[in-house]
Amino acid sequence: MTNVVRRAAQRTVMFVAALALVAVVWETYKAVGPEDGGTVLGVRILPRTSEYAMPHVWDMFSRFSRPEVRGSERTVLDAVTAGAWYSFRLSVAGFALGALVGVALAVLMARFKVVQRGVLPYLVVSQTVPLIALAPLVVSWGGRVEIGAFVWPRWLSASVLGAFLAFFPIAVGTLRGLAAAPAASVELMQSYAASWTKTLFKLRFPTAVPYMVPAFRLGASASVIGVVVAEISTGLKGGIGRLIIEYAREATGDPAKVYTAIFGAAALGLVMAGAVVAVDVIVMRNRPKEAVS
Amino acid sequence: MTAVSIRNVSKVFNQGKPNQVDALSNVALEVKQGEFVSLIGPSGCGKSTLLRLVANLLEPTSGEVVVNGKSAAQARLDQDYGMAFQQAGLFDWRTVRKNIELPLELKGWDKSKRSARADEMLQLVQLPEFGDHYPWQLSGGMQQRIAIARALAAHPPLLLMDEPFGALDEMTREYMQGELLRICAATGTTVVFVTHSIPEAVYLSNRVVVMSPRPGRITKVVDVSLGGERSEDTRNRTAFFEAITAVREGLRGMHAAHVGLGNDDR
Amino acid sequence: MTAVSIRNVSKVFNQGKPNQVDALSNVALEVKQGEFVSLIGPSGCGKSTLLRLVANLLEPTSGEVVVNGKSAAQARLDQDYGMAFQQAGLFDWRTVRKNIELPLELKGWDKSKRSARADEMLQLVQLPEFGDHYPWQLSGGMQQRIAIARALAAHPPLLLMDEPFGALDEMTREYMQGELLRICAATGTTVVFVTHSIPEAVYLSNRVVVMSPRPGRITKVVDVSLGGERSEDTRNRTAFFEAITAVREGLRGMHAAHVGLGNDDR
Amino acid sequence: GGSDEAADEVTEDTTESTEAPAAETCTTPTPVKLQLQWFIQAQFAGYFAAQDQGFYADQCLDVTIVEGGVDIVPQTELANGNVDFAISWVSKALASREAGANIVNIAQVFQRSGTLQVSFKDKNITKPEDFKGKKIGNWGFGNEFEIFAALTKAGLDPAKDVTLVQQQFDMVGLLSGDIDAAEAMTYNEYAQVLEAINPATGALYTADDFNVVSYEEAGVGMLQDAIWASGERLASDAAYADTAVKFVAASLQGWAYCRDNVEACRDIVLAKGSKLGASHQLWQMNEVNKLIWPAANGVGFIDQAAWDRTAQLSLETKNLEGGTVLTKAPDAEAYTNDIVTKALDILAGLGVDTSGSAYAPIEVTLNEGGN
């Protein structure tokens, strides 16, 4: 247990170090880099260093302590924290929904080859349908869909869009994992005349874990993106996505401010991914470790 | 009554492809209820394949396998047999105890009953204190013993065992042989047993089936008439040595000519 | 000269945790250049662990391992040994031939030389026609033979073998034993060999080391004085039987008391 | 000074209007949903003022104002029945109507177009003809029709003669020189430019740094913010038609309030949670007023000539696909002045000045970042 805590602490320290490193690189480049970017063969490869392109790190962070709008009690930090927390809850809902759908689809596809052949290509296609084409449709469910006592809340549309992005990597990764069970173990289960479902739970899911973990990590990130995009595109208030675009509109006058919201979104993604990693550590704790090197 | 009836079975892998292998060719064998039959033969002669066919993990290319009067497939569905594979094949994510309980879980036994049986089995394979370890923390021989415990746990009427004692030391091996015979006698279990050890085959079996490779065929069946009870003494009886010699000759002859000698004495 | 020197080595797994295992305790052993030493003992007594320590795949908890006058780590880096594991551990995605060539690739041999050696090895293990198969298309014994071929391919000066002949039938086993002895004699190879078969240990070795479990220790070392050359005849000589009896007694005594008898006769 | 007097008027307004509900008692206010096209800002001040000042309540309406998002098409929300009224530009809404959305313009709030094309002085872009060969910024999302109209009128092909670049949410593209001329609303993006620091001087940019092409002046101005209602419900549902009249009346009353109380409306918008700063919102309020007032026929009245011009431009203007915004002239049902006329009558009864003939804009000083 203490070991786990120590590892977590170590990771945090490393992350802070990494951030510091990025800040140093950013400022160094800003100091020495060409104001108007560097071009190679007429293509701009090196970014510009102007205030619009790369605000100073301290400028970005100093924005956190300013009031959000003049004269208000609420600082930008408060606003970003509140927004991130709001979006976090939507993302978790979206992720849960996406994971449910993704795993269910993977199981169906693993069970029935016909389903896999019939559906998988369309899952791929679904991922190339831009949210912009779907968002208005999903949003229109808000307040209109009523099933019994359940009224479709507006935020659920955002979560659904998060789930829409999250389910795909989860479905593909899980499908691959379910197929990864060693033939010898499958034979063993066959020799027990174990039903497909039994084999699924006792053998295929455990062997799929190494494949599912990265899939869930991608799904967690995707869910955040989906929710944030949905907030922007559907005009849902309260979340970090909305903040990003509101601050982005101020970028002409205050290019540093939008970074506060961007950082908020990044932190959100980290928390989501961190949760998946934590689950991974717990689930995989009793698997054979790779030979110590 | 016949427990296993293998009727003119052939098995070809990769049929029609350049790497085609005739694993079994025209194999016929009857195993009576309660009988202990060993398969012996050079590696690659199709022993594991034959066992897989009986277990309905493979379909014969031609011929038929009948188990307990039903098709092999039905017998598998009815869980008429327990099987121990050549590779231990334990599940890494389950503790030793949970590995043993697996077939019981699938039969729907309740927790306390499962746990009691697992304890009993751990005792049987002399690893009572390793129940909560994970398989990869055990030595090779220990893993194999767990796999045996798993195969025996549900007390199946038919046991299919593929070199189960291969990785055991002599002491443990003799102990396990004794236990296996004791259990089988008490429950009337039929056993089809693959081994490379001639004494082991003779000591355990009512009949020893000698096979030859490429294509895998039965070349000789040696009846062992050692009577019911076996003991340490058994290993010193003439019938024991005679049977050993008979099996050895079956194997040698084949080794010399590599083509079966046709001395199928059934 | 000493090929392997194990100095008061102990190994504890999961130290301080509830599932702590004392795998080896105060083990000391010297293996001379060109000597053939077998380790024998009940399963779980630490044979594989000891081999892994020599191979520097594990670090001892205390004590020291010296190989060819250098630290075990250095010896590993210099590729002073070849190893055959208890599990065949072939690579599924490589053909049999490619599996055998692996250590040669790592030594940077060129293609034609590798291919020639692989052919030679396939011949040695009597599987010349299986070079282009994939491991899962082979029987258990065949896989093990490929693993042996892989260990021998680079002609290493020290061979560490963990129950290499476990899954082989008697004929193949005797043939492989002969080949192993022939190769070792010709090249002066030192061998540390784990086996469960007393006759095998005696037949092959200059010395047989008997171990006891929990904690793993050396309880007896039996010198086998059968002279240089071995043949079919060897197996009928009195010295052979005497050594077998000595080893068996070492094992029995231990089995009876389970606690070592302290008859460490070095 | 003018705003102080205006403030006085407001108090009169409110006292008058508080008397109004006494006439017809309001027990349960009618719920109404209004869809905006964009975020909360002074562009929509009139509606927020009507809400804040109780004009809607006076009309026995309970109005919920729904903010827009980048992918929310207000007229589609309206046609789908998610909201009761929507704010949308005329050309965009007509395109939806042609695609089957039965929506009707019931009040033309903005009488003029507020779209500009802004460029640095040194680019010498003073009229649409100068766009040739330049990188022309626009926002996409249907806000580019006037640019296309100007290009068509100037004899240029939008697909070939200019490079069209979509602008981001900010004006950085223009300021960094990536775009030669950027689309800007008088009331918003133009102000953003003027709130930014000129690195050359260290002070804010001034109007002198830029050339501005006004589409209204170039003769291709299209009608912008209008209130749209569901045609189907107007025809079949008398209560809805009645609500529409009340809604338009109260909204226009709100706009009249904002004309006279520029700073109060700025504060209302800020209080509603707009993130853009105070001086920016004040500027925006003032500029929006300029687009509405004076309204010769009464605020919200749809001017046949302006309507026809918008329709004609939509028919002629080629978009990037080479098609036109509209393929056939809009039918007569696309707009109606019936409702706004009734609404103006109500307002006249309340004594609200609906033409603003005496309207004069105020002077606004922009601060850095619009604060």
Next chain:
Amino acid sequence: MNRITTNVGKVLPALVFGVAFLGFWEWAVKFFELKPYFLTAPSSIWEQFTGNFSLIRGAATVSGTNALVGLVAGTVLGVAMSFVLSRFGFLNQLITPLAIALNAIPIFVLVAVLNNMYSITSEIPRRIMVTLVVYFIVLVNVARGLTQVSPTHVELMRSYAASDVAILRKVRIPNAVPFLFTALKIAAPAAVITAFVSEYFGGSQNGLGSRISSNIANSKNAAAWAYVLAACLLGLLFYTVSVVMENLNRKGWVRQ
């Protein structure tokens, strides 16, 4: 002959499903008299698709090129990085959280930042964006594939005193290959969608994304969906290529 029938058997369910879906869609639009602003019929989408084919092809080329460049760059970068990370644990701890954080920022926000850094008229920011997305997907999967190897295999290699590079080449990479293909299957459609989502809120209006957004805003749904169709086809093409590559790779050693 046999091969052909089995291949038909493989695509048949997809075809049946697709045709049924489109049929239902078309029928629903007709039957419920859905207005085009709400939902357009597949037939009119197809009409737009064929009618504007050269425009659509042009836009698809722009976005497709961005997606392809990003896909290749991201894969190379992701694979390379996962090698480095599996080799140097501390770098892993340093970089992985950054990658995750970067990946949690919505695409177009990052593109907006990149647009300001490079130029709003440049395709570079979009390609960088696709690269980032693909990179992350590849990294997460391949890194897992590189570490989840059989302990026996690693021990064997260590007994050969194999260098880390050799272990990487002989054990980890072969083991990671299936993981890479899983990643590619996820990344292929992701690359396409990223390429045109990067076009939504800024930049040259020559790709699929900007065409989709402006057509939707103009209630030209059929035209918008014609571009969406092109996007789908592009995504499917990328996906199919990665599946074909996977099958080529698996031929032989995988147990049926």
